[in-house]
Amino acid sequence: MRHPGSYYFPASGGLGFGMPAAVGIQLAEPERRVVAVIGDGSANYGITALWTAAQYQVPVVFVILNNGTYGALRGFAAKLDALDAPGLDVPGIDFVSIAKGYGVEAHPADSLEDLRRHFAKALACTGPTLLEVSISTVSPF
Numbered sequence: 001m002r003h004p005g006s007y008y009f010p011a012s013g014g015l016g017f018g019m020p021a022a023v024g025i026q027l028a029e030p031e032r033r034v035v036a037v038i039g040d041g042s043a044n045y046g047i048t049a050l051w052t053a054a055q056y057q058v059p060v061v062f063v064i065l066n067n068g069t070y071g072a073l074r075g076f077a078a079k080l081d082a083l084d085a086p087g088l089d090v091p092g093i094d095f096v097s098i099a100k101g102y103g104v105e106a107h108p109a110d111s112l113e114d115l116r117r118h119f120a121k122a123l124a125c126t127g128p129t130l131l132e133v134s135i136s137t138v139s140p141f
Contacts, residue, residue, distance in 0.1 A: 018038045019038055022060045023053050023060055035061045036062050038063065039064075041090060047102075050130065055103075063131050095132045104127075109134075110134065115133060119131060
């Protein structure tokens with residue numbers, strides 16, 4: 001984030017922006033490696049970006065932080081005093097299996113050691129890789 005063009009974020013939020021944007025940025029800048037850190041809730045809106053990345057061997061590294069909830073929507077629900085809104089939790093989604101189904105190399109990262117090892121390998125790959133990091137939820141809401 002120290003250099004222009006090294007961090008991308010939608011101006012007004014936008015669930016689902018990250019995965020397809022990462023593929024597009026990697027295509028536009030093939031000399032750089034794109035690492036997309038995406039929440040599990042947001043990933044569900046743009047998961048088909050994995051197909052494009054696999055078909056065109058776009059070497060994006062997708063890191064899915066899986067806490068089983070739509071954090072952004074939960075935040076909006078709290079601001080609107082609607083904490084009982086349905087559909088805020090999305091437990092049990094196996095992003096490793098989904099990625100493999102799209103033809104993307106994928107690994108769970110169940111420890112910091114796993115994450116470091118798989119991340120180093122992902123950076124050396126010539127195609128896309130997805131790493132799923134399961135994290136516990138400590139909700140401030």
